[in-house]
Amino acid sequence: MYKYDEIDQQIVDERVAQYRDQMRRFLAGELTDDEFRPLRLQNGLYIQRHAPMLRIAVPYGMLSAKQLHKLADIATQYDKGYGHFSTRQNLQLNWPKLEDTPDILAELATVEMHAIQTSGNCIRNITTDQFAGVAPDEVIDPRAMAEIMRQWSTFHPEFALLPRKFKIAVSGTLQDRAVVQVHDIGMEFYRDANHKIAIKVWVGGGLGRTPILGAVIREHLEWQHALTYCEAIVRVYNLHGRRDNMYKARIKILVKALGIDEFRKQVEAEWLHLKDSPNTITEAELARVAQHFADFDYESLPAQDASFDTAVASSPAFAAWVKRCVHPHKTSGYRAVTLSLKPHGKPPGDASSEQMHVVADLAAQYSFGELRVSHEQNLILADVKLSDLFAVWEKARAHGLATPNIGLLTDIICCPGGDFCSLANAKSIPIAEAIQMQFDNLDYLHDIGDIELNISGCMNACGHHHVGHIGILGVDKDGSEWYQVTIGGKQGNDASIGSVIGPSFSAEEMPGVVQKLIEVYIKERTPEERFIDTARRLGIAPFKAHVYAKNEVTA
Amino acid sequence: MNSLIQLKNGVASLASDDWTIVQLPATQVEARKQAGKVVLFKLTGEESVTTEQIENTIIPATGKIIVPLSVFIARHRELANRVAENEVGVWLATHELLEHLIQHQTDINELPIIAIFVERFADGRIFSLGTLLRSRYGYKNDLRAFGDVLRDQLFFLKRGGFTSFVIRADRSAADAIASLNDFSQPYQGAVDEPRPVFQRYNRGT
Ligand code: HEM
Ligand code: SF4
Numbered sequence: 167m168y169k170y171d172e173i174d175q176q177i178v179d180e181r182v183a184q185y186r187d188q189m190r191r192f193l194a195g196e197l198t199d200d201e202f203r204p205l206r207l208q209n210g211l212y213i214q215r216h217a218p219m220l221r222i223a224v225p226y227g228m229l230s231a232k233q234l235h236k237l238a239d240i241a242t243q244y245d246k247g248y249g250h251f252s253t254r255q256n257l258q259l260n261w262p263k264l265e266d267t268p269d270i271l272a273e274l275a276t277v278e279m280h281a282i283q284t285s286g287n288c289i290r291n292i293t294t295d296q297f298a299g300v301a302p303d304e305v306i307d308p309r310a311m312a313e314i315m316r317q318w319s320t321f322h323p324e325f326a327l328l329p330r331k332f333k334i335a336v337s338g339t340l341q342d343r344a345v346v347q348v349h350d351i352g353m354e355f356y357r358d359a360n361h362k363i364a365i366k367v368w369v370g371g372g373l374g375r376t377p378i379l380g381a382v383i384r385e386h387l388e389w390q391h392a393l394t395y396c397e398a399i400v401r402v403y404n405l406h407g408r409r410d411n412m413y414k415a416r417i418k419i420l421v422k423a424l425g426i427d428e429f430r431k432q433v434e435a436e437w438l439h440l441k442d443s444p445n446t447i448t449e450a451e452l453a454r455v456a457q458h459f460a461d462f463d464y465e466s467l468p469a470q471d472a473s474f475d476t477a478v479a480s481s482p483a484f485a486a487w488v489k490r491c492v493h494p495h496k497t498s499g500y501r502a503v504t505l506s507l508k509p510h511g512k513p514p515g516d517a518s519s520e521q522m523h524v525v526a527d528l529a530a531q532y533s534f535g536e537l538r539v540s541h542e543q544n545l546i547l548a549d550v551k552l553s554d555l556f557a558v559w560e561k562a563r564a565h566g567l568a569t570p571n572i573g574l575l576t577d578i579i580c581c582p583g584g585d586f587c588s589l590a591n592a593k594s595i596p597i598a599e600a601i602q603m604q605f606d607n608l609d610y611l612h613d614i615g616d617i618e619l620n621i622s623g624c625m626n627a628c629g630h631h632h633v634g635h636i637g638i639l640g641v642d643k644d645g646s647e648w649y650q651v652t653i654g655g656k657q658g659n660d661a662s663i664g665s666v667i668g669p670s671f672s673a674e675e676m677p678g679v680v681q682k683l684i685e686v687y688i689k690e691r692t693p694e695e696r697f698i699d700t701a702r703r704l705g706i707a708p709f710k711a712h713v714y715a716k717n718e719v720t721a
Numbered sequence: 722m723n724s725l726i727q728l729k730n731g732v733a734s735l736a737s738d739d740w741t742i743v744q745l746p747a748t749q750v751e752a753r754k755q756a757g758k759v760v761l762f763k764l765t766g767e768e769s770v771t772t773e774q775i776e777n778t779i780i781p782a783t784g785k786i787i788v789p790l791s792v793f794i795a796r797h798r799e800l801a802n803r804v805a806e807n808e809v810g811v812w813l814a815t816h817e818l819l820e821h822l823i824q825h826q827t828d829i830n831e832l833p834i835i836a837i838f839v840e841r842f843a844d845g846r847i848f849s850l851g852t853l854l855r856s857r858y859g860y861k862n863d864l865r866a867f868g869d870v871l872r873d874q875l876f877f878l879k880r881g882g883f884t885s886f887v888i889r890a891d892r893s894a895a896d897a898i899a900s901l902n903d904f905s906q907p908y909q910g911a912v913d914e915p916r917p918v919f920q921r922y923n924r925g926t
Contacts, residue, residue: 171924173906184903187874204843287843293831317918323880324852324911327845393909403850410767439857444910444920451919454926655858 167228167536167607168313168458170278177320178275181282185209186268193265198426204327208288210256210281211267219586220259220267221284222274226294226312226336227255229541231530234537236277238522242268248518251507253579253630254333255293256284260586282320287328287712289319289400293335293704295343296540299459302496302546306355306363307567310456311392314447325400329407332400333372345541347371347661348633349695350417351399353392363389369399370421373627377663378418381426383433389452393445398437402429412428462534462549467499471552486608487559487570495548501555503533503547504540505562506569506577510602513595514580515543523563532558542618544572560712565571574611575619575684578604579630583623583640584647592622592640592647597676599622604677614684617697618657633657635698636683637664638676650678653683653709654701667710682713724894725745726875726901728884733901735894738887740810740834742867743788745770746777767816787812787865794825810834812867815846819853829860834885836865842874848881855882855912872897876904882912 170178186203193203206212210221222237229237241249244266250258262270274280277617283290290314314333319325325332337344338355352368365387371380383630387395406424408678413611421429458557478485487540493502505525508514517525527535532554533547545567550558562568571577578601581587583594598621605611620634624641631637637652648670655664671679684697686709691700701709727736748771770791778792780799786801787810793800803809810832811822823829835854839847847866854860866878867887875886879901910917918924 173908173918173922173924176906177904177908180904184900201842201871201873287845318907320906321877322909322911323877323907324848325845326848326874326877327843329845401852403847405846409844409846443918444915448919450926454919454924 167230168225168309168455174273174278174317178278178280178282181209181280182268182271182275184344185271185469188260189268197430204286205305207286208283208326209267209271210284211264212285217261218264218267220262220281221252222257222259222279223280223284223291224256224279224539224576225316226292226298226309227296227541228309229536229537229539230277231526231537233277233279234522234526234529236273236279236283238519238526240270240273241522242519247520248516249522250513250582251515251517251539251543253515253541253543253624254291255296255541256291258582260582266534275541285331287327287330287332289322289334289447290331293333293349293541295339296336296538296542296546297343297493297502297548298538299461299504300361300495300497300500300502301339301343302494303340304338304496305340305357307456307459308336308338308353308355308715309459310452311327311353311355311389312336313455313458314391314451315396315602318396318445322399325404328400328404329409330412330417333433334396342657342661345633345657345661346631348373348377348630348657350379351396352380355389360385365389365392367395367399369433370418370426373632374416374420375401375413375625375627376416377627377632378422379661379663380418381421383426383430390447391441392439393447394443395433395437397440397445401436402432406432419582422484431709458581461497464497464500464549465551467497467551467553469498471499474552474555477556483563483570483704484556486612487563487568488555488575489612490570490572490574491568492555497549499552501552503550503555503558504572505545505547505567506571507544507567508571508577508602509566509569510571510576511599511608512566513585514578514598521565521567524561525567528558528561542572542577544577571611572606573618575605575617575680576611577618578602578646579618579620579634581622583621583629587623587628590640591625591642592623592649593673594621594623594629594638594640597638597649597673600677601680601704602675605680614688616698620655631655632663632675633661634664634694635701636680641670643670647673649673651679651683651713653706654698656698665706667706668714679713683709686712696710724888724890724892724893726886726888726898728879728901729908733898735884735898739783740787741781742812743778743786743792743838745774745789745792746779748774767814774882774906777829786810787814787834790817790822794821803818804831808831810836810863810865812838813850813858814838815841815850819850821857825891829854829858830895831861832862834865835860836867837883839866839868839870841870842869844869848877850879851881851883852912856915872900876902877898880907880911880913 169337212219245259335344335349336349336353348371356368358364367384368380369383503661538546578598580598584590620630621638622629622631633655639650653666723735725738865885
């Protein structure tokens with residue numbers, strides 16, 4: 167993965183000094199709350215329900231074992247001994263002390279980490295596929311470009327105070343796993359007819375209270391121009407995006423208001439001036455950064471491993487885990503492994519310091535010292551030998567990291583919700599936990615098969631409920647907490663936004679509602695259909711009928 | 722107390738201000754809100770300047786003045802002699818269009834100073850305006866930020882080509898100067914240093 171040189175290190179060190187002084191001025195009363203807010207936000211510091219919340223950047227989800235050990239230590243020393251991995255591949259601490267945050271940042275800087283631009287109205291952490299570099303269906307490893315874009319966007323002086331936050335995702339696979347269509351800019355890397363790296367650029371996607379899938383602004387962009395083209399897009403947005411109403415300030419609203427054709431025209435006109443300017447990426451720079459992401463020294467291994475096959479045959483529990491948590495790898499004899507942060511009945515995405523140490527050790531011992539965070543809020547060891555899988559499983563299982571539920575109903579994406587977040591309409595974690603307990607039967611879960619259930623505590627959609635096959639949204643009705651249910655949302659190449667099935671439900675009803683939705687699916691599915699396929703084929707009607715039928719009887 | 726910071730050849734110092742900002746009088750008529758209406762190019766919803774405001778603007782008879790863009794355009798005859806004397810600069814609010822200035826004043830380098838007024842420090846349009854004035858329109862003279870100008874925006878303003886900064890009156894310009902150098906080797910190219918770090922520093926291969 168990318169290693170800092172003296173330039174990178176100096177920037178994070180200078181940031182710590184700058185932030186320390188901003189905090190000093192704030193505590194001394196030299197900065198008002200309003201003045202300090204954007205400064206602290208651009209450093210990931212929110213003031214939340216119970217305490218400040220600090221969001222630490224994990225650029226495109228890559229972590230080293232050493233960094234994870236450090237995060238675990240920080241969570242122990244400055245927080246309550248756990249952290250929350252977020253849907254934007256970052257780590258959040260829920261209970262740090264305001265005054266401690268400069269020290270936390272200084273600690274992070276010792277392991278080449280920071281919290282720069284993890285919040286606030288600026289270009290945020292750039293996200294990508296958690297299997298970047300190892301996925302068999304990968305055309306281009308997008309991480310080098312993601313790193314180049316990270317550097318470009320870090321303290322970009324023109325885009326330091328945008329109308330609203332700005333999120334970029336990149337992907338280089340046939341099957342999009344980075345949800346590029348729901349980002350302010352989505353970049354899909356591919357090889358063009360001349361076998362050159364090219365980018366399909368999407369713009370104006372986003373969830374939140376106005377969910378919109380992005381539109382294609384350019385089918386073909388040569389990779390050298392990635393930065394200047396983004397500059398053109400962000401400049402048009404910076405100048406013309408609305409600043410009078412924060413709910414209408416995202417780029418998606420501007421793109422919708424102008425129409426993609428007019429927006430494209432303005433961007434292309436701007437780009438004419440920027441094209442080939444010095445921020446054009448050079449071959450040398452791409453090569454320099456790309457070598458940080460070069461393949462590891464993989465052993466040449468056969469495609470099969472006898473000890474692995476024996477273990478699968480003799481241990482059903484191991485076999486179940488392999489089925490859900492082990493993924494193909496482009497190199498023979500290797501696999502990628504997802505360590506589930508979704509054990510039933512625990513807050514999705516949370517990891518204790520002890521678990522972080524365990525995962526870091528596993529990464530060091532079995533996966534070249536690196537790991538990734540997925541936007542589904544799990545941790546990934548990307549390069550494990552087949553013959554090591556059993557050992558990894560045993561250790562992970564001993565620490566609650568091997569629930570074989572990846573891609574299943576209980577692998578829930580869930581925002582912090584009302585337990586932590588001051589914007590929430592409703593709690594989300596207890597709903598996730600209740601659903602997990604309702605479906606706490608692995609055979610049944612495996613029978614239901616691939617499905618994504620996403621929960622947000624309010625329409626800001628941090629939990630991506632719009633693109634969940636089943637989406638749950640916390641709503642406020644007369645001061646009490648209710649939940650609205652959507653089905654048919656989907657991430658990926660054929661992304662879609664879910665449709666609301668009807669009036670909302672109380673918290674107690676939710677596990678039963680999900681149960682009913684699943685019953686319809688089980689009854690109606692064809693042998694090869696996943697939940698989403700059945701939902702798309704049938705529409706909401708049968709689901710709605712079954713879910714609300716019960717209500718009428720009991721009411 | 723001085724609130725003006727002036728950059729000369731990359732060196733910042735406190736300076737005394739010999740320019741007077743000419744303000745528009747408050748508007749008499751009720752503000753016409755554009756917000757909500759879809760107008761190509763301008764969706765941001767600020768009210769526009771009225772003819773009364775322009776006519777009622779009091780322009781001091783002597784001295785160096787920075788006048789609002791709308792006044793500069795509408796009352797250019799009155800100002801022509803003083804423009805020739807290098808005594809007139811122009812200021813724009815962040816929602817105003819540079820194109821209007823350029824259409825009216827073909828050679829903007831005849832203006833010794835252009836200033837941008839930022840009403841709220843969080844309004845980052847100022848950075849794009851500065852960048853465009855320098856890189857697109859080739860402006861070479863003093864580029865000034867005034868209004869809600871605070872220390873923590875200075876580094877970005879400097880990188881966007883601004884050369885003078887009127888720090889908000891209740892804050893110390895002397896303290897603020899330090900922030901012009903918050904970072905020593907920025908990653909990306911911008912107005913003050915167009916080359917990104919990979920073009921100007923040997924980062925190895
Ligand atoms: C607890 C404090 C949090 C607050 C106050 C908060 C606030 C918000 C707000 C206001 C939005 C909507 C912005 C908009 O649409 O313009 C948003 C969106 C989002 N948040 Fe959070 N959030 C919090 C935590 C989280 C966490 C923990 C995650 C990850 C699990 C997260 C992930 C996201 C994502 C992915 C979006 C994207 C929606 C989009 O693309 O429009 N947030 N957040
Ligand atoms: S979706 Fe709403 S409740 Fe959940 S974290 Fe985001 S802002 Fe808070």
